[in-house]
Amino acid sequence: MKIDTQITKLQMFTFLIQTQIGVAFLSLPHEIHNYAKGDSWMSLLLTGVFMELFIIFYILLTNRFPKQHLFTILESVLGKIVGRCLTLIYAGYFLLTGTTILVLFVSMLKKWMLIYTPYWVILLLMVSIGIYIATENLQVIARFSFIATIVILTFIVVAPIAFKDGNLHYIMPVGDAGLMNIINGAAHATLAWQGMELFLLIAPFVISTGREKMKVFTLANLFITLFYAFITFTCLIYFSGNELVLLPQPVLYLLKSFSFTIIERPDLVLISFWIILVGTSFISYLYGASMAGAFLFKKWPRRSYVYLSAITCFVAALFFNSVQEITKLTKYVTYTGLIFLMVIPAALLFISFLFQKRQRGEIDVEN
Amino acid sequence: MSHSSVSNNENVLPTAEDDATFEDRAAFIQRAFGSTEDLMKVPLSFNNKQGVLFYLAVISDLEKIQRSILFPLMKYRDLEVEQIPLTAEAKSKIMLKDSIYTLIQGNSIVVLEGCEELYSFNTVKENTRSSVEPDSEKTVRGSHIGFVENLSTNLGFIRRGIESRHLRIHYERIGQYTNNQIAIVYIDGIASPALVRKLKERISTLSIDMTFSPGYLEELLEDVPYSPFPHLLYTERPDRAIAQLIEGRIVIMAEGSSDVLVLPVSFFSFFQTTDDYNSRIITGSFFRFLRLISFIISLLLPSLYIAVIGFHFEIIPKEILVLVKNSVENIPFPPLIEAMIMAFTIELIREAGIRLPTPIGQTIGIVGGLIIGDAIVSAGLVSNIMVIVIALTAISSFTIASYEMSNTVRILNYPIMLSAATFGFVGIIFSLMFIVGHLCKLESLGTPYFTPLAPFNIKGLKDAIIRFPIWLLKDRPRELRVKNKRRLYRPRRWENNEN
Numbered sequence: 001m002k003i004d005t006q007i008t009k010l011q012m013f014t015f016l017i018q019t020q021i022g023v024a025f026l027s028l029p030h031e032i033h034n035y036a037k038g039d040s041w042m043s044l045l046l047t048g049v050f051m052e053l054f055i056i057f058y059i060l061l062t063n064r065f066p067k068q069h070l071f072t073i074l075e076s077v078l079g080k081i082v083g084r085c086l087t088l089i090y091a092g093y094f095l096l097t098g099t100t101i102l103v104l105f106v107s108m109l110k111k112w113m114l115i116y117t118p119y120w121v122i123l124l125l126m127v128s129i130g131i132y133i134a135t136e137n138l139q140v141i142a143r144f145s146f147i148a149t150i151v152i153l154t155f156i157v158v159a160p161i162a163f164k165d166g167n168l169h170y171i172m173p174v175g176d177a178g179l180m181n182i183i184n185g186a187a188h189a190t191l192a193w194q195g196m197e198l199f200l201l202i203a204p205f206v207i208s209t210g211r212e213k214m215k216v217f218t219l220a221n222l223f224i225t226l227f228y229a230f231i232t233f234t235c236l237i238y239f240s241g242n243e244l245v246l247l248p249q250p251v252l253y254l255l256k257s258f259s260f261t262i263i264e265r266p267d268l269v270l271i272s273f274w275i276i277l278v279g280t281s282f283i284s285y286l287y288g289a290s291m292a293g294a295f296l297f298k299k300w301p302r303r304s305y306v307y308l309s310a311i312t313c314f315v316a317a318l319f320f321n322s323v324q325e326i327t328k329l330t331k332y333v334t335y336t337g338l339i340f341l342m343v344i345p346a347a348l349l350f351i352s353f354l355f356q357k358r359q360r361g362e363i364d365v366e367n
Numbered sequence: 368m369s370h371s372s373v374s375n376n377e378n379v380l381p382t383a384e385d386d387a388t389f390e391d392r393a394a395f396i397q398r399a400f401g402s403t404e405d406l407m408k409v410p411l412s413f414n415n416k417q418g419v420l421f422y423l424a425v426i427s428d429l430e431k432i433q434r435s436i437l438f439p440l441m442k443y444r445d446l447e448v449e450q451i452p453l454t455a456e457a458k459s460k461i462m463l464k465d466s467i468y469t470l471i472q473g474n475s476i477v478v479l480e481g482c483e484e485l486y487s488f489n490t491v492k493e494n495t496r497s498s499v500e501p502d503s504e505k506t507v508r509g510s511h512i513g514f515v516e517n518l519s520t521n522l523g524f525i526r527r528g529i530e531s532r533h534l535r536i537h538y539e540r541i542g543q544y545t546n547n548q549i550a551i552v553y554i555d556g557i558a559s560p561a562l563v564r565k566l567k568e569r570i571s572t573l574s575i576d577m578t579f580s581p582g583y584l585e586e587l588l589e590d591v592p593y594s595p596f597p598h599l600l601y602t603e604r605p606d607r608a609i610a611q612l613i614e615g616r617i618v619i620m621a622e623g624s625s626d627v628l629v630l631p632v633s634f635f636s637f638f639q640t641t642d643d644y645n646s647r648i649i650t651g652s653f654f655r656f657l658r659l660i661s662f663i664i665s666l667l668l669p670s671l672y673i674a675v676i677g678f679h680f681e682i683i684p685k686e687i688l689v690l691v692k693n694s695v696e697n698i699p700f701p702p703l704i705e706a707m708i709m710a711f712t713i714e715l716i717r718e719a720g721i722r723l724p725t726p727i728g729q730t731i732g733i734v735g736g737l738i739i740g741d742a743i744v745s746a747g748l749v750s751n752i753m754v755i756v757i758a759l760t761a762i763s764s765f766t767i768a769s770y771e772m773s774n775t776v777r778i779l780n781y782p783i784m785l786s787a788a789t790f791g792f793v794g795i796i797f798s799l800m801f802i803v804g805h806l807c808k809l810e811s812l813g814t815p816y817f818t819p820l821a822p823f824n825i826k827g828l829k830d831a832i833i834r835f836p837i838w839l840l841k842d843r844p845r846e847l848r849v850k851n852k853r854r855l856y857r858p859r860r861w862e863n864n865e866n
Contacts, residue, residue: 113678113793125797133804142820143807265682272792278421279800292629 005056005205009216011142012199012206013285016220017273018145019195021152021227022281023104026274028192028228029235029250036185037241038170039177041233043185048225050186053194054342055217058196061349062203063210064358070200071295076359077352084296091292093340095312098285100333101230102126102317103326105278112252112271120318127314129279134286134306139204142208148280149366151273159234159251161258166237187247194282194337196221200345221255267290339348368455389480392463393419394463396476401555403524403535405468409643413440413479414447421466422475425522425536428492432475436488440477448479460484471530492523501603501625503770508645513603516546518622524605525552527613533557539570541584545577549584552618559766559848562812564630566617576787581628588619588630592812595779597771598811600629600636607641615849619813631811633818633846635831637769638662643834652833661763665776666802668763670708670787670795672756676702678791694750703788705749708755710780712739716753717761814846 024031032040065073070090075083106122112318114122135143177185199217206213235250238257247253255267263269285311294304320329352358368514387395393408400406405425411418422432443451461469462833466476466485473491497518501513516519522536551570553563566588573587586592602608603625608618611629619628629636638658643651675682676695683691698705716735720728740758745753760780767773779802786794809816819827824845829835838858841847 008822035426109793111609114790117790122790125793129804130796133807136808139822140804140807142817143817144804146823147803147807147817147821259684261684262687264684265679265684268679268682268792272796275793276800283800340840 001235005137005139006207007139007142007202008209008211009203009206010308011146012202012213013216013220013223014146015142015202015229016150016196016199016217017223018277018280019284020193020220020281021277022195023101023108024192024194025228025277026108026249026251026271028189029039029232030244030248032185032189032232033236033241033244033250034185035188036182037177038172038236039175039182040185040236041171041229042175044189044192044229044232045181046182046186046195046301047189047193048221048229051196051221051225051347052218054196054345055214055221056202056351057346058199059210059214059217059291061211061352062200062268064212064349064352066359067204068171068357068359069202069204069291070197071292073200073348077348077355077357080267082183087292087296090340091289091296093336094285094289094292095309095316096329096336097333098282098289098309099131099316099320100329101282101285102313103321103329105282106172106317107321107326108249109271109275112249113268118275119321123314123317126275126279127310130219130282130286131306131310132315133279133362134283134290134310135303138202138287141283144283145280148276151276155251155270156227156271158258158270159231159256162234162238162254165257166234167240170238170240171233171236171310188334189228190341191337194267194333194341195284197341197345198284201288201291209268252323282313286313318366370747371774379746386854387463387535389417389419389478389482392485393421393478396421396465396466396470396478399532400470401533402537403555404538405526408439411440411477414444416480416482418477418479420475420477421470422490423473423526425519425524426473426492427475427490428473431492432488433563435490436475436477448477448482457568459487459665467532471526471532473526479525493522494523498524504602504604504607504640504768506604506640506642506645507680510604510606512605512610514605514620516623516625518550518620521605521620521625521627522552525609525612525618528605528609529554537567539567541570541573542578543576545579545580547622549578549581549619549621552612552620554612554615557613557615557662557843557849557851558617559850561848562814563617565812566619566630571617578621581619581626583713584619584621585628586834588607588812591808594805594809595775596634596806596816597637597769597775598632598809600631600632600769601626601771602629603627604641610644613854615843615847617852627698627797631847632816633811633814634806634816634843637772638767639830639834641767644837648834652835654825655834656766658781661766662776663764664745664771665767665773666783667761667795668737668760668778669710669756669780669797670783672753672797673706674787674795675700675759677740677788691752694752697747698750701749701788702753703784705753706757707781707782708743709749709753710760710777710784712743713757713761714777732828814848814859818844818846831850 029040032043036043061073064144065076068076071083071087074086078086105126106119109121110117111121133141186234186249203213208216231251234256235244239247239250239252244250252267255270256265258266261265286306289309290302290305293308294300294302320326388460397406397408405423408423409420412679413421420436435799439451461484466487469487472478475488475490477486477488479486490616498512498515500511512524514524526534529556533555535553535555538549539549540546541549551566569588578584581601584696587689589598591598608627608629612618616629619630622623638655643655647655677690680688695702700708712735716731719735720731723731738864743749744754761777762772764776767776767819783795784800788794790797806817807821815822818824819831824841827846831838836854841855843854
């Protein structure tokens with residue numbers, strides 16, 4: 001059977017970068033600066049290199065199971081029961097990440113734009129757009145991601161305006177923070193790469209060979225790494241170290257300080273664009289969670305699990321929204337993210353090597 | 368015939384010798400035209416010999432056939448064909464290989480048993496009803512012919528425009544009581560057979576008591592009827608329909624309607640006009656781009672204004688702030704109500720003027736536009752900036768080449784304005800996400816609607832946002848899954864010769 005909703009390499013690229021660039025990137029320079037100070041940009045480059053290693057793992061794993069996605073791989077490698085349990089845990093993790101995205105998004109939006117709008121109304125907006133697009137097949141999601149990529153380009157175009165007021169001395173001397181701090185910063189930046197694990201889900205639907213996938217995945221990683229490093233670098237030379245400690249969303253403060261002849265406050269425009277980036281990440285996670293649901297219980301179509309996941313995220317986000325809970329939630333997601341981003345795929349690869357497991361016969365997956 | 372059709376192996380004609388039997392020769396002609404249903408075949412018996420008369424119904428004059436072929440042949444049964452007194456210009460002898468081209472010209476052909484040559488009769492149909500330029504699709508340059516209300520005349524326009532044996536016409540009758548004839552037209556060897564099959568299947572399963580126009584049909588055929596976006600294109604221009612056919616699309620025509628339906632189309636088809644191709648490259652591209660910009664302006668301008676006034680005053684630079692403040696300060700309504708009043712008034716003027724005779728329509732325009740516009744500002748009900756905003760929006764929406772698309776934009780305006788008034792920029796962005804998401808979902812007869820943007824197709828972009836030079840538009844749209852992908856080979860080959 002031929003899967004008729006396949007996506008192109010370009011769509012895979014945009015899907016991956018859209019999933020990864022999401023809620024975290026506005027505050028990324030601030031977060032990393034807490035550890036790596038003026039060398040934060042190096043931390044990010046380091047994380048990028050480190051992630052490339054896992055990309056190789058991912059590709060090796062999918063090459064062993066070219067027509068299977070994450071959940072069927074889990075089942076093939078670990079057996080039916082363990083595989084299914086892990087799928088369930090994956091679903092939980094996707095829901096947790098989705099909830100965190102929602103919570104961070106709403107709290108940011110309430111701070112910057114909609115101060116008086118009730119919390120749940122903003123939440124509802126995001127959940128509804130998530131449902132609207134995630135219920136469709138992967139092709140539609142990927143098309144949407146592609147168009148949303150225009151938004152990232154506007155960030156790349158606007159940010160360099162800061163260079164003319166920038167001060168290179170803020171990042172001098174290079175390497176001042178010390179290697180340990182740079183590595184520490186790099187470790188804390190992994191959250192920004194979260195979303196990579198969804199590659200395992202979409203890999204069988206991409207029209208390409210394993211080698212091409214490797215190329216596209218690496219390009220996506222390169223793009224993300226350079227994008228993060230670039231944005232962080234811009235913030236680092238624009239704000240002094242003392243300022244960065246105080247600014248939780250340095251990217252927005254950076255934009256706020258610009259002014260054009262017809263737009264006095266570009267940050268308001270760009271934070272609106274950022275909503276689209278958050279939306280695509282949320283959609284991807286809803287897709288992931290619903291895939292898990294549809295895989296576990298084949299009785300209902302995937303569409304119904306999108307509703308279920310979205311409602312779960314909505315309810316969860318409704319309850320955990322105080323400042324302490326947000327920090328707790330972010331912490332959980334970072335640590336569990338490490339497991340799902342790195343530990344499980346690496347372990348899967350290791351086990352499949354050890355027991356010589358690879359795809360047998362034709363296995364059809366639906367999306 | 369064009370290069371492209373020659374390169375297509377599937378449609379290469381079986382060779383037929385002139386000395387073949389008469390059945391073979393008849394079959395040769397029949398096969399050349401494939402499954403098209405406008406090729407008429409009338410068996411004859413003449414001078415104890417069998418024969419067949421061929422003609423293309425849509426471009427031949429039945430009266431002439433009756434008068435100058437059938438009647439004389441019946442009358443002089445015993446003579447040789449040469450001896451029958453017919454009008455001189457009406458008859459000539461041709462070889463089999465020329466027969467197809469002769470038929471496409473509108474002539475009739477008689478194949479006779481035992482006769483090596485074929486007889487061709489001039490039965491070209493002259494246009495009786497003068498066609499007028501369509502009001503909704505005027506062009507500055509190019510042809511000023513429009514379709515008329517007669518199916519066979521309209522098909523004649525297409526046959527005359529595409530003098531190829533690959534043109535296929537497939538008739539269908541729809542409507543239990545009205546029993547309207549409709550025609551599905553496509554080019555064999557270009558249009559995707561899967562799409563043609565899909566469309567025929569959809570049409571053959573229709574069960575309805577009446578149809579009176581393609582518009583009626585549109586609702587029954589389209590993929591997502593509730594979508595605000597049109598996904599079938601109307602045109603009243605034969606040249607446009609022909610261009611669409613050559614690109615690989617399918618045209619549906621109905622008896623009694625001067626509009627034809629083109630499908631499948633993409634979002635960007637609604638921004639293309641014949642004038643783009645008739646004018647120079649740079650001007651054509653500029654106007655195409657202008658239309659797309661006007662789409663965005665008419666979609667977003669009022670809501671952006673509402674959002675700025677209601678939520679993000681700080682975004683306006685100081686110099687403009689004073690202007691805006693003076694204008695808005697004494698208005699009793701919130702910007703949303705203001706905008707709604709104005710937008711609604713414009714809709715009223717448009718709707719009132721549209722069905723009235725032109726002189727009264729103009730009066731309505733003056734009363735509506737000038738008097739209401741001026742009075743509403745001086746009465747202090749609506750700010751003058753809002754009048755400018757809404758007027759600009761309306762003008763931009765009418766700039767869009769398609770009437771359907773311009774209506775869509777103005778209707779979409781209301782929900783976007785509402786969300787802008789509730790959530791500011793956030794509301795606009797969410798509405799945009801819904802619209803773009805919807806466009807990504809939409810399909811027209813199973814082909815993606817928002818292509819070449821999503822799915823991205825860089826070659827398709829050559830004729831979407833701006834118009835590339837004609838010699839660079841070498842490929843047919845990819846989403847149509849055409850059989851013959853290439854349309855041009857080396858259009859400017861003379862360049863090599865002159866250097």
